[in-house]
Structures are given as C-alpha cells and as structure tokens.
Amino acid sequence: MCPQSNSEMKIVTGEFGYVLQDVPHFNDYISDLQTYPNPLRSNPAYSVVKQYFVDTDDTVPEKVVVHKDTPRGVHFRRAGPRQQVYFSSDEVHACIVTCGGLCPGLNTVIREIVHSLDYMYGVTKVLGIDGGYRGFYAKNTITLTPKLTNDIHKRGGTILGTSRGGHDTMKIVDSIQDRGVNQVYIIGGDGTLKGAAVIYEEIRKRGLKVAVAGIPKTIDNDIPVIDRSFGFDTAVEEAQRAINAAHVEAGSAENGIGLVKLMGRYSGFIAMYATLASRDVDCCLIPESPFYLEGKGGLFEYIEKRIKENGHMVIVIAEGAGQELLAEKNEQDASGNKLLQDVGLWISQRIRENFAKPNKIPITLKYIDPTYMIRAIPSNAADNVYCTLLAQSCVHGVMAGYTGFTSGLVNGRQTYIPFHRVIEKQNNVVITDRMWARLLSSTNQPSFIGPKCGCVENAGNTDNDVKETKNT
Numbered sequence: 001m002c003p004q005s006n007s008e009m010k011i012v013t014g015e016f017g018y019v020l021q022d023v024p025h026f027n028d029y030i031s032d033l034q035t036y037p038n039p040l041r042s043n044p045a046y047s048v049v050k051q052y053f054v055d056t057d058d059t060v061p062e063k064v065v066v067h068k069d070t071p072r073g074v075h076f077r078r079a080g081p082r083q084q085v086y087f088s089s090d091e092v093h094a095c096i097v098t099c100g101g102l103c104p105g106l107n108t109v110i111r112e113i114v115h116s117l118d119y120m121y122g123v124t125k126v127l128g129i130d131g132g133y134r135g136f137y138a139k140n141t142i143t144l145t146p147k148l149t150n151d152i153h154k155r156g157g158t159i160l161g162t163s164r165g166g167h168d169t170m171k172i173v174d175s176i177q178d179r180g181v182n183q184v185y186i187i188g189g190d191g192t193l194k195g196a197a198v199i200y201e202e203i204r205k206r207g208l209k210v211a212v213a214g215i216p217k218t219i220d221n222d223i224p225v226i227d228r229s230f231g232f233d234t235a236v237e238e239a240q241r242a243i244n245a246a247h248v249e250a251g252s253a254e255n256g257i258g259l260v261k262l263m264g265r266y267s268g269f270i271a272m273y274a275t276l277a278s279r280d281v282d283c284c285l286i287p288e289s290p291f292y293l294e295g296k297g298g299l300f301e302y303i304e305k306r307i308k309e310n311g312h313m314v315i316v317i318a319e320g321a322g323q324e325l326l327a328e329k330n331e332q333d334a335s336g337n338k339l340l341q342d343v344g345l346w347i348s349q350r351i352r353e354n355f356a357k358p359n360k361i362p363i364t365l366k367y368i369d370p371t372y373m374i375r376a377i378p379s380n381a382a383d384n385v386y387c388t389l390l391a392q393s394c395v396h397g398v399m400a401g402y403t404g405f406t407s408g409l410v411n412g413r414q415t416y417i418p419f420h421r422v423i424e425k426q427n428n429v430v431i432t433d434r435m436w437a438r439l440l441s442s443t444n445q446p447s448f449i450g451p452k453c454g455c456v457e458n459a460g461n462t463d464n465d466v467k468e469t470k471n472t
Helices: 108-123 167-178 190-205 234-252 270-279 297-310 343-355 371-375 380-400 419-421 434-443 462-470
Strands: 010-013 017-022 060-062 073-078 096-099 124-128 141-143 185-189 211-215 256-262 283-285 312-318 363-369 404-412 413-417
Touching: 010 060, 017 413, 060 283, 096 108, 096 343, 108 124, 108 185, 108 380, 167 190, 185 190, 185 380, 190 419, 211 380, 211 419, 234 256, 234 270, 234 312, 234 363, 234 371, 234 380, 256 270, 256 343, 256 371, 270 283, 270 434, 283 297, 283 434, 297 312, 297 343, 312 343, 343 363, 363 419, 404 419, 413 419
Parallel strands: 017 073, 096 124, 096 185, 185 211, 211 404, 256 312, 256 363, 283 312
Antiparallel strands: 010 017, 060 073, 073 413, 124 141, 404 413
C-alpha cells in the first residue's frame, strides 16, 4: 500500500472569496533557475493560433453553479503552454510509468506524452519504466520514440506493463536521481497518485530539479474534482454489448433473467451510466445504494413482479454492490484494496434458489461478467481525444516548471490540480442527486430503502454533488 502524502496546500486568496488551490513550482524550493523562451513560438502548428500561451493568472472554478451572492470559491490553475519554460530541450530526460489495473486509453496517453515532448518541445530522451513502480529499481527500461509509439493507441493495455504495489520511495527516487531523469510522468489511480505525491515530496526534500506529474486513471470514475477519468466513456460504451447480450438471452427464454456484473468497486458510475444508455435494464444495483433480497420491497419481490409484467428482465450489478450481505473477506491486494467477494455469482445463486422454491415461477437465468474484456480494449474516439488533451496539458505544465500535480478536466477546462485534492477521498454516486433519480425513472425499480438496509443518510458523499451534476 502506498504511503500517505503530507504536502502542505499552496493557497492563494483574492477578493470576493476567491481561493486558488495552486500546484507547486520549482521556484518554491529552488532559486535562480534559468528560463527559456517556449519553443512553441517557432512551431508551425501553433503559428496560426491567435493566443496559444496561457496567461499566468488564468484559473478555472471548481463550481460553476452559484448564486448571485455566493463567494467566488475554489479555483485551479488553467493548463496549457506558458511563454517561458524551465527546461531546455536537450537537458530533458523524461520517464513514463503506468501502475495499477488496466484501463482503455493507457497507450494513447503514453503515445501523446512522447509525441508532445518530441514535436512540441524537441525532447528526444524518454524512457518507459517497465512493470509499474517496482520497474524503477527491479526491471529494465524501454526507450520510447515517436516511431515506436506511433500506433500503440490502437492496442489495449499498456506497452510498458503494469503492476500493483512495489512502491519503495527511497529506491524509486534513488533510481530517478541515478538515471539523470528530470521529468516523471505517472499514470495511475488514487493509490498510484498517493505514491506519486510521496515521490514528489522526497524529490523536493533533496532539492532536485525533477518534475513529478500525474495523469489520473481509473475506469470506475471514482477520482474526485475532475469531470471524468479517461477510459470511463469507453467502458460505458463497451458495457452496452454485455447488456444487449443479456437482454437477448432474457427475452428469448420463458421468464428469462439476464444478469450483468460491471466494474465499480466503491463507485457505481459505470453501472449507472451503462444502465441509462441502454434503456433495456430493469434494475441497477450499485455500492452506494443498499438493497435487500427478501421480504416486502426486497429484490426478490421486484424480480417476480417484473417477470410477471414483462416475461423477462435485465439486472446490472456493480462489483462492489451488496458486499455487506456477503461473508466478510479480510484480504487485500498489493495496492491495499480490499478483495471483494464475487457478488455476481452470489446473487445469481440466491435468485436461482429463491425461484426454485415451491409455488414460485420457474426462471432461466444467464450471468455475464465482461469485466476483463472491457478493461483490455483500446479507447474509443472520445477517450482518445481526452487522453490527448490530458497528456499535452501535462507536458506543458512540466515544461513550465510545475510539479506535484495532476492534469485533469474541471468544468470542461484542462487544469492542474494538486495531488492532495485527487487523493483525499473517492468520488461516489450520490443517490439523493438528480442523476440517480433519472435512473430510477428509467428502470422503474424501487429504491430498496427500508428498515432492512437503513436510510439515505450515508448513501453517498454530498460534497460530490457538483461533479456528478456536471454530466447531467
């Protein structure tokens, strides 16, 4: 499990309640650094752009829905190229590492970092770290060039390999220092970014001119602040194939039930959006919304009612849903994540057992688990564009001397977000929000809120209302 970051927040305040949660810069701990004119000044691709340098005072608000007397609130630094850079092209020695589980778009991000460094800034020395964090000190590296990475976006997975765990701060920073690396691009989820924050702190402690930047990756879309994570759009689109198959199977059998398990360890965004996109789903179960099986208002009662009405039904369940109903499993993976029970297999068996009882209607249930098929595919067109923006923004920020940040989309604008904001908590579906209400209207399922599963007081983090309604 990655250690926690202890970095202090860099806050700038202004009039009318303006707060900038700024990202660290080399000037914060290294003095008298030389700067250089941005090479984009002479780049033919940018010569036609009217204003291709971002003003140093440009910021993006975290909240866009406000009242007339509301303070201006929290802002983040706007991403993009600056007029002055803190690296000359020939001094840059960059490295890229991918950590954690697979996600559509990983290869696109790798490609665009390499191409942006080369085509925009003339950087030719880029290393790929093989096999996640432990690759810094235990594996070989790969020399990355535009030619090598040119077509990798058409493939799923990551050409660099990945792994969970393996974080040893001192060994990693020693390796960075020994190799002469001065730009570190880290692609991963919240656990990976916690490790990135600690790496940044150790580098700062040693006074090294080494930039550490992250690109948040989680197929579950559970990273806070940002509008969405890359790969999420692809996952929702690919999930439609599984739901369509379940619908065909259910509709082709007498009293058929199609059950699909989708990703979503702690957050049910994929299940929720896939359900809304499909319109064939009769019931969606997510970690944030407790449910119970038996008794009045329970899942079994609703299944029987739905089958009697329609002759079949489709259920979508996120992998983290209903874990409180299963036996506790006190085990963790290498990243420190709690290992979950297979709720799909469990609920399939419970449904079969219930409808095998006397006086119950006979059913035919088909269970589909497309989890690893979805993770392993290349990103779709929308995610490819998003990955390009994330990667280019990240490179611009590093060249401008920023460090200890992630590149992310906030209210439709590319921004630089300090590490602590994206690792402080997880983003969850808020079941008191309009988006969940829209799903309930689409499926006509009950809320399953009753005496057996408590009330809605703890069913979601209201701090995330703004993020969820950005997509409404």
